[in-house]
Amino acid sequence: MSSAPWQQVAPSASFGSSLELVDVNKFYQSGTDHEIKAVQNLSLSVPAGQSVALVGSSGSGKSTLLHLIGAIDKADSGQIRVGDTSITSLKGNAAADYRASIGIIFQHFYLIDSLSALDNVMAPLIGRKPRKTHRDLALEALAQVGLADRAASTPQQLSGGQQQRVAIARALVVKPHLLLADEPTGNLDSDTSAQILELLAQLQTQLGITMLVATHDLAAARQLDRMIELKDGQIIKDNSRAVN
């Protein structure tokens, strides 16, 4: 049976993955004799399609946890499973394929200055087939973040909030099953931050993606389905919002 064109671009599109962490540890060496326990014995279950805020003071392990789930960094021990994929045993191309199937948004937008917004959003599609759909997918993603009319603008011609919207469109263009956002509003003023977090929450609900957002903004965190507080790499609070 031949697959539909969009399936060739985004095999796992339009629904979220569940997430399961069991006894995960990540330690860093600081100096010769000091070990930093960035994530310790952390177990967590996130159902598919849930939005989760990770909060906690600076150094509590939020970024490290996102890096482990995103296969940017490797856990020292424990198990991380995203849908059917065991992240902790991924190697080589399989790790790259997994990273290409999720969306990641950072505090510093990491857009390429010399490229237009459209070309920045198309970048993750390079090498994927069919090539002729890339432009349409990127335009669709820019429309989802309200920037269809700024496709030709370069990052320098856009405000900080607009640049983060382009970065969100770039994360969405692969139709991710999991969206990780590490301090996505850390570089923005409070009004723009609120707009960006509202946009993320809206898109997450609309697309049904599983989403984890590390943030210091408690008001924004409360908009999501669940808020998890970390301290010294461990979960110290886990509040789910009541569902009607």
Ligand SMILES: Nc1ncnc2c1ncn2[C@@H]1O[C@H](COP(=O)(O)OP(=O)(O)OP(=O)(O)O)[C@@H](O)[C@H]1O
């Ligand atoms: N590459 C590294 N090498 C050594 N220590 C690290 C490294 N990355 C993180 N750490 C340490 O691990 C701990 C957790 O850091 P992490 O960046 O995950 O915290 P965070 O909650 O995201 O902080 P922030 O809110 O400031 O971004 C901190 O003590 C940090 O100094």
